[in-house]
Amino acid sequence: MTTGPRRQRSVQELLGSIVLVFEAVVVGLAALVVNGLGGVSPVVALGGGAALCLALFATAGLLRYPWAPAVGWVLQGLMILCGVFVTMMFVIGALFAAIWTYAMFSGVRIDREKRRAS
Template identity: 50%
Template sequence: MTDAPRGRRPRSVRESLASIVLGFETIIVFLAALLLFGLGSLPAWLALGGGALLCLVMVATIGLLRYNWSYAIGWLVQAVIVLTGFVNPAMFIVGALFTAMWAYCMVTGSRLDNNKENS
């Protein structure tokens, strides 16, 4: 006898928005790591290894967004990306833009989720 297929777990608006921001940010961080490697701003192992590690952390965080504590990791990722501006000043702008998007998604997503629960 076969069991009935399980449906997908419903995702909150905040979780969906956070995964979108982190997904696009992963692409940008990958390209920024290649840029830092190409410019010689950092040793190759640090530019590529650090970029790969940050990308892995972001992808893992996307998978963990069902837990409330994972949003703190998202905020930590935003801070690390802003701090990469000390290596390449353009990353201050990139980090600020993604941090602003992250903050907006956290506030708006939480508000929409609360409105959905209350109605």
């Protein structure tokens, strides 16, 4: 089986996928905290955390498509809304939204500069 050359990933795609995967790990740990605190049922805490983790991982893998960064923005909003269950998630969600914003805008700028230089 021969494979062709690998597709060149954009800087925006690389930075975005790094942010989303790291965020998925944090969401998984936060789901365990929410479950341990007992504020909501384990189905909501662990099921919701698992669903958000899967959405983050899936979006990280789909960032090559032009619509995927918009899904990433929606997921950042959901991450902030997790603060309803654990107040500290408002802060963590806002931090990840700031990192996501930086990754998206810096990635676009760097990709533009790379295209201009070549």
